[in-house]
Amino acid sequence: MTPKDVTRRTFCAGLAASAVGSISGPATAQNVAQAWPKGRALPPLNGLDLKGQTWNLAALRGRPVLINFWATWCAPCKEEMPTLQTLADLEGDGLAVLAVNVREPLPRVARYVQQAGLSFTVLPDPRGDITRAWGMTVFPTTVLVDTQGRPQRVVSGAVDWTGAQAQQWVAALRRS
Numbered sequence: 001m002t003p004k005d006v007t008r009r010t011f012c013a014g015l016a017a018s019a020v021g022s023i024s025g026p027a028t029a030q031n032v033a034q035a036w037p038k039g040r041a042l043p044p045l046n047g048l049d050l051k052g053q054t055w056n057l058a059a060l061r062g063r064p065v066l067i068n069f070w071a072t073w074c075a076p077c078k079e080e081m082p083t084l085q086t087l088a089d090l091e092g093d094g095l096a097v098l099a100v101n102v103r104e105p106l107p108r109v110a111r112y113v114q115q116a117g118l119s120f121t122v123l124p125d126p127r128g129d130i131t132r133a134w135g136m137t138v139f140p141t142t143v144l145v146d147t148q149g150r151p152q153r154v155v156s157g158a159v160d161w162t163g164a165q166a167q168q169w170v171a172a173l174r175r176s
Contacts, residue, residue, distance in 0.1 A: 030076075031157030033169070036143070042151050043133040045098070047123040050110055055098060055123060058149065064173035065096040065145040069136040071104055072112045076158035077140040081116055087161035087170070088120040095170060097121060102139060103128040144169055146176035 036042075045057035045067065057065065068084060070077035088097040097120040101109045109124050125131050134143070144153040152173060159166055 031155050031159050033153055033155045033165075036151035036154055040151075042145070042149070043135075045100075045123075045130060045134075047100070047125065047130060049121050049123055050106075050113060055121060057098075057145070060096050060145075061149040062147055063094070063096050064147055064170065065098065066170070067134075067143045067145065068097070068099045068140055069102055069131055069134070069142070070099055070140045071102045072108060073104075074139045078116075080140060080158040080161065081118060083159070083161040083163075083166075085116075085118055085120060087166070090162075091170070095173075098123055100125050100130050100134075102131045102136070144173055146173045148176060150176065152176060 042057070045055070047055055049055055057067075066084075066087075068080075070081070072078065084097065084099070088095070091097070099118075099120060099122045101122055101124050103126060104124070106124050106126060109122065113122050123130070138156045140156075140158060142155045142159065143151055144155070145151050153169055155169075
């Protein structure tokens with residue numbers, strides 16, 4: 001079994017578990033939202049985006065941050081991408097949207113981003129180092145970080161980022 005097969009199986013197991021979670025957006029968008037585990041430190045996040053710009057989570061302090069872990073082979077990931085783009089467009093500089101692509105070749109990621117018309121920040125993670133440090137095994141998974149750099153929420157599964165629940169999560173990041 002290849003590492004990719006293990007990842008896909010883990011994702012499928014997580015998706016099945018998330019079926020009991022909340023449903024937001026399209027009928028197929030299912031997710032489970034939980035508070036960030038108490039006592040768990042926020043891992044560092046450093047990486048180069050598709051344009052070669054360096055991103056560092058610590059440098060984003062003062063802005064709410066949404067970090068989405070995804071892959072092009074993941075149907076729920078692709079399902080939520082248009083709403084994530086809409087959220088990024090609506091929020092502008094008021095919300096940093098970082099999408100960490102998990103263990104895929106750079107040309108595939110760049111081609112998908114271009115074809116999908118995504119303009120938010122995509123951080124390729126071809127070896128899975130960032131993903132492993134963050135302990136992500138279910139895709140998509142999103143971590144919401146407040147303006148003080150504190151992780152507030154982890155959402156496993158697809159989200160309609162234009163929906164009321166997601167808007168409440170993002171608004172809460174500004175109040176923290």
